[in-house]
Amino acid sequence: MTSIKDFLSKINTSPVVRSYVAMDRGYGFPMLSIVGDRLLVTVFYYRVLPRKDDKSLIMPPEYVLSFDYPSCRLANFEALRMSPRAEGVDFEKPVGTFRHDAIKDLDRAAYQAKKDELYALLDRLIANLGGEGEFTDEDERRLAALYQLLTEPSLHPAYRICAPQFFSRFIAE
């Protein structure tokens, strides 16, 4: 089974991302959704303007991409700057700053460790959705806690828009 980390690195170096997503954009945490009999992994790309002292500016997400798991086939691409649905969004206006309060106490290594743990749990969830392995209630609670901890609150509307059901289950407090 392709781990979510490998999957993300594969899509991040895929021709579609390289061709259509501006170079300095980074992606948020992946979200899962089920469409028909397919599992889709949705990510959005956005820009962070680095500043000192936890004042890095988070800009609104600009691209939303969904990929079929595990084939990595593109299922949906949306450039929000051109989308009528993001008509009122000022893409030059920051929506928040990094880091948010919940992770202010984490150093780089601790943040990475939490991220790795989240990815490991996502791998278990994906395996479970594919009919392999277990994903217990405890795992689910832990995964939700990690999502709630690590995702930037200022990006929550974007997470909700990209995958409402996943958002309700794992990110919404």
Next chain:
Amino acid sequence: MFLKRKDFFDGPGAGKEGAGPERAASSKDKPPVAEREAGATPGPEPAARTQKPAAGPGPQPQAAERTNANGPLPRRGATAVRVTDRRLEAQLDYLEQLARASKRGDLAGEVRLVRAYLGRERFTVAVVGEFSRGKSSLINALVGRDIIPTGATLTTKVPIHVQGGRQACIVAPTPSGRRIYPLDDDGWSDLEREETPQELAVRVPCALLAEGELELVDTPGVNSQIVNDFTFADRALVSCDCAILAVSAVAPLSELERHLLEEHLVAREVPRVMVVITMLDLVDPGEREALVEYIGSGIRSISSSCPIYLSEEGLLEGWECQSGPRAISRQLLSWVEQSGHRALKLARARMEASVIAQSLRELFGLRLDALDDDRAKREEATRRAERETLSTARIDWGELEVEFLNRCNQNFERIRKLSEERQRDLLERFSIELSHSPNPKDWYQLDYPYRMKSELVSFGNTLESALQKSYGKDVTWLNRELESRYGIKVPPEATRIADRELFRQSLGQSDVRLRDMRATRIASRMGAGALTVGAYAIGSALSLGPIGIAMSTGLGIVSEIVLNGTVSRQRRALERTLSSDVPEIYDRCIKTVEDAVLDLYNKTAEELRGTYDSWVRARSAAVSGPGEGADPEGQRTKIAKIVSNLDAIIERHPITKS
């Protein structure tokens, strides 16, 4: 197939309390009408009462939103039908009038939003397909006249929105507004001669479009300009309620058409999809049935529920009900009706009206209490009114404050950008000056501090002017919002942002050890002179005069080479120092300026909070009861009538949300 648990997000385990689709229907998440109309807004979330999720992109269906009349308004991509209801409109007029009379600009604004929601949007049908598949001809047939020229002209290069209208015309957006062309060959020719717009609208009197409130979108064919470019199709599909895939019988169901159907229509959950087989008349009558069956089986293998129609009537026996524009129109209209969009939209708008009526009811109820009761009760009512006013308005004010401080953040970006530009120019200028300086030490000790100081003073002035302008603009925006909603303003702060002294203070130059090249040059020339004299003397003594001349010339050249090399090294060393010092100096200044900017905005925000408190007090006084000399009995009757009217509205559309 990888997936084994398709119901993961659907089942009761959709987990924790409050999660799942039904959560979206809670009052906390109810989006304001305008936000829902505009679609996805992945910006910062507004707070509390207006804190609601934007309906938006994403591959997932939102069944609850589509079926629950009390849930959030339907997603734009799924539902968008203009709805009229005279009684509701009269109620909205009444509510707006009351809101205005009681100086509740926020509630009047909400009424306007509900009205805009009802008045906007159509049921959009996107016609997509490969190029030359008869999309434009199909639209012409549905409308009943040739409105769009067929063939590879401009019209096929941009999406065309065909809408109902009283007069037939073409509307092309321009940077300054829009331009109208007549809907005839001349109009299309004129349009083609001018700059190509991004999209066009065609208005035409047509029963189907007017009655069904339909909008047909003719999209440029996939592959018509760029191979495998689905941009136009995708853009139209994003906001459509229904899609028609035009498949030509001459080139039946290509790989690209399969892909279009599978990936761009079915996978993206376009609410309703229909396939129309065009150009069947070009196929031999004996082969038509087999051909249609072939296309049908191909489509059914992708989507079993997708109906298939023929674009023309009388071409195939047994297909009478599914042939021709009339059959297609019938199907489209039945989708509009069956979808329940109208009912859903109306119910939603009624509920919104009921919520507004409830707010007004509480306000007028308190006034009534104040009139009825004795002084103590009146005071209690005043306090309650104050609390009520406070709770409804606090969120609105909070939002304004957040937005104002967000605008402040944008200044940081502006400052950094300006500073980076100035640094780049300055370093370039220093580099050129250094390249002309024969003695880098002198330049660094004398010229550099002066240049840097004047640059910083100039930078400070530029920053001051830019930031004051920006602050002024933001305060003007804030005051405009405040004035339109509450009829008040906050005064702007008159403080200098970029402190002059900061930009005039000493630089604290780095200690760079440089040799004074002027002294070195004199010393080297004296040495070279002495050696030349010596060489002459030795050469004369040995009768070898030319050796003296050669040595003097050689020594002069060597000393110049050595000196030039030293100067170049010094310049490089200085450039390195400057490239680290200059950004540091700028950073120091910028940080202080950023703090000053933040401080300035915070002060205004504080002022805003103070103004809010005063406003709340003023509002409370306004709702506390009639003033001296008023006619209490007449006023009581009037208010009681208003309250009973509002009760009737609320009773007719009870609020079912929490």
